[in-house]
Amino acid sequence: MRSFGDEDSIFVDLDRLNPNTQTYQPDSLPEREGELNQLHSTLKPAAMGSTPLNAFVFGPTGQGKTVGVKLKTNQLQSFANDNGLDLHVVHVRCKGMDKSYHVMTHLLKALREKRYGPGEELPSGYQKKTLLSMIIDELEAIGGTVIVILDEIDAIGTDDYILYELPRAEPDDVRLSIIGITNDLQFRESLDADVRSSLGEDEIEFAPYDANQLRDILARRAAGALRDTDIDDEDEPWQTLESDVLTDDAIPLTSALAAQDSGDAREAIKLLFRACRFADDEGESEVTEQHVRNAHEYLERAAVERGIKSLPLQRALALLTVTHATVTGTKLPETKDLYSLYEVFCEHIDAKDISERRFRDKLNDLADSGILAKTTKGRGQGLGKTNRYELEIKAETVLDNLADESRIKDLIQDLLRPKME
Incomplete structure (x- = not known):
């Protein structure tokens, strides 16, 4: 068993990289100088x-x-x-x-x-x-x-x-x-x-940060958080960052991934923090591109699992219809087939069913959340188009994270788990 206090660490101040705003708040926001000037103008009359x-x-x-x-x-x-x-x-x-x-x-x-x-x-x-x-x-x-x-x-x-x-x-x-x-x-x-x-x-x-702004934010956080990591010029934190802990590609990859996802500074800080923790827990002296990629995969999976756990009943049932199709080997089922299965599920747990149109909305919401993938295909000349759905995540992840609700748990145990055995 590992003992506290006996390990070398790449951290000197974990709070500085903790994305929790209650743990650490910066005393300046250089990337928001324009917005702060607008706030200053808003509040200036009080000083007068x-x-x-x-x-x-x-x-x-x-x-x-x-x-x-x-x-x-x-x-x-x-x-x-x-x-x-x-x-x-x-x-x-x-x-x-x-x-x-x-x-x-x-x-x-x-x-x-x-x-x-x-x-x-x-x-x-x-x-x-x-x-x-x-x-x-x-x-x-x-x-x-x-x-x-x-x-x-x-x-x-x-x-x-x-x-x-x-x-x-x-x-x-x-x-x-x-x-x-x-x-x-x-x-x-x-x-x-x-x-x-x-x-x-x-x-x-306050518009989303771009990758360059996120690089500067992460450089300032890293300089206070990691050993042998410093910046020489507060006005150019990324350009003047010197670190024996971070490889040259760690912060650029982190900022690029965060900018691509949302431009959210907290998410960027969370990603770098998790990458540094992975390296630290593994006893490694450097945080590499691979640590960042592993952290990104870990956080995306955790976000999806949280999203599944918080699904309301009707959206959870819609998800389970696609999951059932996956575990039974049905390829890209159409909405009408999924709706028929949904009606069976509702009857099984004595839940009131919703219309096929609203059911389709639930499937589309799940697709927008990245839990499902949606493909729109034509039925043939003059027959219109149809939507088909498949899981973007493992079926086991769905079943494990939906098992807390009692009625859903019974449905999983009765109709889905047996299909996986």
Whole structure:
């Protein structure tokens, strides 16, 4: 058995390469200088004793939106403290809150904690109008300039009550600013025009990082995380990176794979971190291209498995029809054949079936997720086209990761496992 403390390691600070934003946050974002300048302009009025603008900050996940907003509001808070300005920043993470009501209860709790310290109870049992009135009362009790950050606000879906009412609130002696952050570009577009006009006085887009930007981000992270790894010029981190641990192709391959997948900096950092951990666990002194490729395959497989485990019942049943075709040797089954099998599955577990059109939508969703491959072929002259589906992953991976739901587990044991024996 391995013992802690007895092993050499390529790491000097694992936190620096950990993609968890709670573990490490950079104190600058050089690749987002333009976006930070836009945020600066949004917040600048507060430094002059006026009301900062409302803003919508949007872009895909992993683009530095939350970190960028925190960097600029922390900078503003420090300026306010040094210059005797009455300023307060309240950050509410809205992930998992599917109603304006939930956002309002958490905002009210956060405002009360600004006044009384941590430990305030989450309010419950109030109507939305009452909650809004209570929020305004708390804002007036705090006073001065209050910047409310609603992070991942797209969680509320179509229930935009909070986004309509809060920017229109006029608490006495309070300069109120709302910053909404969203990963969902369609959410921003779907908002009512009145909401967009009031909340989006400024709109700041964080577009996906390209491979060159990701290279620089990874170089800075590696220089603080790995032994014998340094950069000579903070303005040109990749070009001046010197490392006895990373081979020359490790970071370029990592950044290229991440840029190709999503341009997500967190995913790029996660990929390099996993590659370095593979090398470290194997007792190797260098992180090579092969470690990166192994890490990419590992993370893709893990993402697919998580996706399968979280599938709702109808999508899981659709997946199982294609899996059944695979284990029975049926090549590229058509939608109508899969639907007939789906009806058998529903009857077996006493589940209500959906229409063939909706069933086809479930198959297409699985194809969009990379779990299935879809091929569209013609039936012949004048007979139209048909979709055919096959697994992009191993059948065993599907069955292993769908076995937690009791009805699905019975279906697998009764109708699919026997076909594999």
